[in-house]
Amino acid sequence: MFKIKTLNKIAAEGLNLMEDNYQLVDEENVDGILLRSYKMHDMDLPDTLDAVGRAGAGVNNIPIDKCSEKGVVVFNTPGANANGVKELVIAGLLLASRDIVGAVKWADTLCEKGDEVPKMVEAGKSNFAGPEIKGKTLGVIGLGAIGVLVANVAKSLGMKVLGYDPFISIDSAWNLSRSIRKSDSLEDLLAQADYVTLHVPLIDATKGMINKEKIECMKDQVRILNFSRAGLCHEDDLAEALASGKVARYVTDFPNEKTLHMSNVICIPHLGASTPESEVNCAVMAVRQLMDYMDNGNITNSVNYPACDMGVCHATGRIAVNHKNVPYMVSNITKALADKNINIADMINKSKKDWAYTLIDVESTITDDIVNELKAIEGVVKVRVIK
Numbered sequence: 001m002f003k004i005k006t007l008n009k010i011a012a013e014g015l016n017l018m019e020d021n022y023q024l025v026d027e028e029n030v031d032g033i034l035l036r037s038y039k040m041h042d043m044d045l046p047d048t049l050d051a052v053g054r055a056g057a058g059v060n061n062i063p064i065d066k067c068s069e070k071g072v073v074v075f076n077t078p079g080a081n082a083n084g085v086k087e088l089v090i091a092g093l094l095l096a097s098r099d100i101v102g103a104v105k106w107a108d109t110l111c112e113k114g115d116e117v118p119k120m121v122e123a124g125k126s127n128f129a130g131p132e133i134k135g136k137t138l139g140v141i142g143l144g145a146i147g148v149l150v151a152n153v154a155k156s157l158g159m160k161v162l163g164y165d166p167f168i169s170i171d172s173a174w175n176l177s178r179s180i181r182k183s184d185s186l187e188d189l190l191a192q193a194d195y196v197t198l199h200v201p202l203i204d205a206t207k208g209m210i211n212k213e214k215i216e217c218m219k220d221q222v223r224i225l226n227f228s229r230a231g232l233c234h235e236d237d238l239a240e241a242l243a244s245g246k247v248a249r250y251v252t253d254f255p256n257e258k259t260l261h262m263s264n265v266i267c268i269p270h271l272g273a274s275t276p277e278s279e280v281n282c283a284v285m286a287v288r289q290l291m292d293y294m295d296n297g298n299i300t301n302s303v304n305y306p307a308c309d310m311g312v313c314h315a316t317g318r319i320a321v322n323h324k325n326v327p328y329m330v331s332n333i334t335k336a337l338a339d340k341n342i343n344i345a346d347m348i349n350k351s352k353k354d355w356a357y358t359l360i361d362v363e364s365t366i367t368d369d370i371v372n373e374l375k376a377i378e379g380v381v382k383v384r385v386i387k
């Protein structure tokens, strides 16, 4: 029986996929965790934990290095909520242009003004005028699942679109409209864009990427959309640029005390993926990936361990070894098995940066003795008997 804990609300359509060998529990010593934006950094990871399934894209709320060192495989669900985010970004583009938020707030104040309302509307509306997006230039930073969708829709709305992503995947390149222009540098994109939208993960390399220096490269009265993570923008530099009018509007899905106090900022309470469709897509994908790992040892869409698929085990036993990506691991593992007279029926060894994974089907029953031999190999961080 696998014990699974949820740290956020996960759509029932995903949770209901779990079969009888899974139990949803609210205790510490679990085999798997499912979550959305819950911050796990201060959590103690129990030794029982094998996998973490992020029903969503961003994993900056998960202590990835700590998980890797404990042999905990962290999964996310690439693309599963991209359409939900894309639709809100398009709304964000319009909110950044036309002062819809200010106008609606003002219209609310006209309540109880009786027959005067239509006259007051006509007199006051010029305070809320704003430009159309057609013909303007949108700079999309990060052309992954969301950035590509945003770029393509913006193009179809009549915008000129520039994209910047030095690590673009082949899939994203295929999916990108051919009329999107490639920027060779961030500065080149920033210099031309009337609107800038951020679709990169929050990692060390992107933290504070929109700072004073980068804002200086931008056009006057630029409008910036951040539906990725608050930490991508240096907020003090942004405050200065908003106060001077260099940045006309900042729309963010990640408000905090600072941005809530800045004028010309539109704060949305992290609603990008809050659609029934995205929530179901993410939950179903996260649960399926978690179950395939728990039941079969297969890894799909992990951010810290390599992809690996040996299907369902038809041999007598299957053993999974999570280990450091260092020389001699395969020979040490196979020697430990050979010394116990265990014959290997099938085997995969894959690596991803500093970490590696070896999945082995064997023709004998796996005993505690064998597991202990494998655990004793230097660099091995977890050994799991799948069958």
Ligand SMILES: NC(=O)C1=CN([C@@H]2O[C@H](COP(=O)(O)OP(=O)(O)OC[C@H]3O[C@@H](n4cnc5c(N)ncnc54)[C@H](O)[C@@H]3O)[C@@H](O)[C@H]2O)C=CC1
Pocket: 056, 057, 058, 059, 078, 079, 081, 082, 085, 141, 142, 143, 144, 145, 146, 147, 164, 165, 166, 167, 168, 169, 172, 199, 200, 201, 202, 205, 206, 227, 228, 229, 253, 270, 271, 272, 273, 274
């Ligand atoms: N507002 C919301 O509710 C949501 C926000 N997000 C945020 O959006 C981010 C992007 O999501 P996806 O598009 O699904 O992820 P993705 O992984 O498909 O795309 C990210 C892209 O950023 C690119 N990239 C990485 N570093 C870069 C850099 N320094 N400069 C330019 N490009 C760079 C990568 O090559 C990749 O193509 C997530 O990491 C998350 O933080 C994601 C889903 C929902």
Ligand SMILES: O=C(O)CCC(=O)C(=O)O
Pocket: 036, 037, 055, 056, 057, 058, 059, 081, 270, 273, 274
């Ligand atoms: O689950 C959510 O609502 C957050 C989505 C998100 O930010 C992500 O997938 O990175």
